[in-house]
Structure formats: structure tokens, C-alpha cells
Amino acid sequence: MVVFQKTLRNSISCTGVGLHGGNRINMKLIPAPVNSGIVFKRTDVDPDVAVIPAHYNAVSDLMMCTTVENDAGVKVATVEHLMAALSGCGIDNVVVELDGPEVPVMDGSAAPFVFLIECADMVEQDAPRRYIKVLKEVEVSEGAAKAALSPADNISVAFEIDFDNPRIGNQNCSFNLRNGTFKNELARARTFGFLGDFEQLKKLGLAKGGSLENAIVLSGSDILNEEGLRYDDEFVRHKALDAVGDLYLAGAPIIGEFYGFRSGHALNNKLLHTFLSDKDAWCYTTEAPVRIGNVGGANWPAKKAAAPVTD
Template sequence: MPASVFQQTLQGPAIFAGVGVHTGAYTRVSVRPAPVNSGIVFVRTDVLDRDNRVPVSGDAVTKTQLGTVIENAAGVSVSTIEHLMAALVMLNIDNATVELDGPEMPIMDGSSLPFVQVLDRAGRRGQDAPRRYIEILDVIEYVDGDKRATLSPSDRFEVAFEIAFASTAIGRQRVDLAMDEQAFRRELADCRTFGFLHEVEYLRSIGLARGGSMENAVVIEGDRILNPEGLRRPDEFVRHKALDAIGDLYVLGAPILGRFEGVLAGHGVNNMLVRALMANPQAWRYRTLVQDLAEAV
């Protein structure tokens, strides 16, 4: 059973900066406290001629090719939000305003760990409103060929993921974890994004991956890992996919009480699962643990 009964925000601003993995643009970010029930809202401070607030929601996701992109009705977008979103949900931060002066979140070291560290420094404070969980009541699945993502009932948040690559540097990997704040810190937060050298070279040729480097990704060529320091964990690849999925699910606006399973899935399949859940209101309900405590007394 999750321990967090009431909503939380930050005690003060969490400030950091870095380059975007695709734009290569240097962006400054300030994650600030926000009132109860406001959720996570991104604000593009560099946009002054139209609505620059981009609230997070499943419907706001417009692109998923190389990361999760959200956009508002005015066409203002923020890309590569998933690593910060994973840190926010697993640190039990319900309400925050994320101000940034560019179109893409900094990639930092390619994991959620730098975000966890800056959020820790800012501190958290409780708020006088119950946290709402999304309790999964029935199985929801999205299948695209050999790719699959599923949400099913569980009394806790669980994440399972499986990947398979021809490269022997990766091969077939699977992880299956009961997930709370401490498990996220211990098992997933430091696991970095990854890519193949030929893909990076192609992306650069079409104007993407301008900020990508071995400082912020694990790079593979054939069956070799090119990073001099090697891997942080033997199965860092699948663990990063699990991290991505956690961030992609938090566009729903509340933490999940349920089990997520991904097989060969990515941001696109994750978001299609989110949309399938939203389209099936009988498969889930909002639940607060305040109700559980009241019934237990």
C-alpha cells in the first residue's frame, strides 16, 4: 500500500540547466511549488506572444518518436519530458510548475538521477488535500505487432519490461519490480537512455540528436558499448525503458495503483496505452487513501 496519503509540492524552486538531446539548445529550468490540484504544468518563459502554459495530460501528448512531447492548443510544445516526469511521480510530487526557456527539457546525464538530486535539494512539503491515485480495475492492453503494453489490477504500483535486440551488447533483458520511491532511487533512477551509433549519425543528418553524446547516453556500435566507463548496471537498457514508461504514464496526472507490463514497447506504445485507459472509464477509478484510513478506523 502506498504511504503517501496527501498531496505534495516543493518547498522551494529546483533550478538546473543543460542541453536538449535533440535540439542541442541550452535551456534553463526552474521547477516551482504549485497549489493543490494543479498537477504538473510546463511554462515556456521564452514564448511571449501566445499562451505559454502547457499542462500535462494524456491528450496533450502530440509526438512520441524520440521522446514524449506535449503541446497546448496554441501550438506551444515541450519535448523530452519523460525523465523529469518519472522523478516527479516517484518522489510523490503532485503539483509543480516547470518553467523553461526553450522547447526541450535538458537531457542531463540521460537518466532521472540529476532531477532526483535537484528535487531533493529543493525539498518537499505536504499539502492539505488527499492524493488521488488511478486504481486499475480491469486489464487494458495495447498491441502493435510484437510490441505490447498492459495495465492490470494490483494493490501496489509494479513495473515489468522486456526488450530484445540483435546486438549482444543488449540481447534480451527483463526487469520486474514493485515500485515506490525507495525502489525507484535504488533500481531505476540512474539508468541512462541509449542508442546505436548509426542511428545517432542518421538523426544528426536530419537535424536531430544535436545534443546527444556519451555524456548523456549509452552509445552502442554493433556489439560494443562505446562509453569508456561502460554500463552502470548489467541490464541498464531495460531498466531505462522501465523508467521511461513510468514518466510516460504520469501524463495521466496521478500515480497508478496497478501493474504495468511493457514488451518491446516505447513512448508511442506507452501513450497509446494511456489513451486506451482514458477511453475506458470502467477500467479504472480515482481512489484516495484517506478513504481507506477512514474505513479502517
């Protein structure tokens, strides 16, 4: 089965805070032509150096988030949640305009970005979608952590975490990303951290925009957010969401199964480099997975949604 590439039907804008810089960021998603992929464009720098490809080879910094950078040193940080939403919605081509060095963190999940994409609407384009098909298992590790891609007939993600903190502990999840699974099961999962870590990061000039409005914050085994968790296993689901976003930097959806154990942005990126450098491990195909579908079906609190402006 051949599936066609998709972009947005309309442009759409939102405003939010950068997680690490703490500054107000304006973002605009703009339809793009076939085979152009996902591209970031900084509107606050010289236009000659404003474009940054959303590609694993452009990743320059993996401390606390995924950052992409062009040859001129212009960066965009915290791209993983937006990339996950674009992947989950099946968007192949879009220009992401930003007037600052970060993607807005919004509520710490991918749900506001899914909402934006749905408000802008999606349109099929005049070219088949290209996939990367896993032909053999590839695994990377760093200490006890590991990440792997293995052959499968669909696009799936499995993740396991193991924290000493008793509120988190050992959690695992596994999802086939079809028929709205991303939106229903992963999109609303928020990033999380510990109160002591946030305080230390702010002393180092990081996480200036971090708050209870855009992250789950724990103090010991207590969750400080008044509304509690959105899922019982929200912690591991967010790690799976991050992996979906990091993997979409391959430049195409990957037909295969991802498995991560205590993996993070750095190991996810290392996996892409190892996997894509092995020409026997993958091939391009326009044959879509056995089962594929668009997002749909989930609900989330209106107060947490982005406020889009279409034009």
C-alpha cells in the same frame, strides 16, 4: 491509508542541453498549489500561450521522445525523464519553467532530476493525493510489441526488451515502486542508442545534443562510454524508467501493474488513451497503495549530478 499531495518546499534551477535541438536550456522547478498538477511553462514565448499541461491528451509527438503541446502549438519535448523523477519522488504539483522547447537531457537518466527535487525538498499539502486504480486488465499492441495495465495492490512496472544486438539481447525487469525503489533501481539508467543511428539522426537535424555524456552509445556490441554500464541490465531499466514517466501523464499515479514488451513512447501513450477511455477499467481513489514510500538511499557519481541553484 490516506497520503497527502506534495509539492516542492523551494524553487530550484538547473541548466543543461536539449537532446534534439542541442541548445542550452534553463529550467526552474517551482512549488505549485494543491490540485494544480504538473504544468510546463515556456518563458521564451508570449505569456498568453506559455502554459502546457503535462497530460496524455496533450501529447503531440512521440518520435524518439514524448512531446506535449498546447492548443496554440507551443511545445515541450523530452519530458519523460523529468516526469519519471516527479512520479518516483511523489510530487503532485509543480510548475516547470523552461526558456526553450525541450527539457534538458542532463546525463540521459532521471537521477539529476531526483537530485534537484531532493535539494529543493518536498512538503505535504492540505489535500489528499488522488490515485487512478486499475479495475480490469487493458492491453494494446503494435506488431510484436505490447503494453498492458492490470489490477494490483501496489504501483509496479515490469518490462521486457528483445534486441538482435548481442550486447543487449533479451532483458527483463520488474519493480514495485515503493521504499525508494525508483531512485535505487531505475533513476540512474540512461537512454541508449547505436552510433549509426545517432549519426543518421544528426543528419536529419535531430539528436544534436546527443553525446557520450548523456547516452549509452553502442557500436556493434561495443559500448563506447568509458565508464561502461551503471547496471548490468541498464537497457531494460531505462525502458521501465521511460514507462514510469509516460504513465505519469495520466494526471495521477496509477495503482496497478504495468507490463511492457518492446514498448515505446507511442505504445505507452496509446495504452493510456485506451485505458482511460474505458470507464469500467479504472476509478479514482484517495486510498493509497498497500505499501508506499518516498525515494531514498541510492548514490551516484557527484560529477553526474545537476548543479542546483535554490532561491
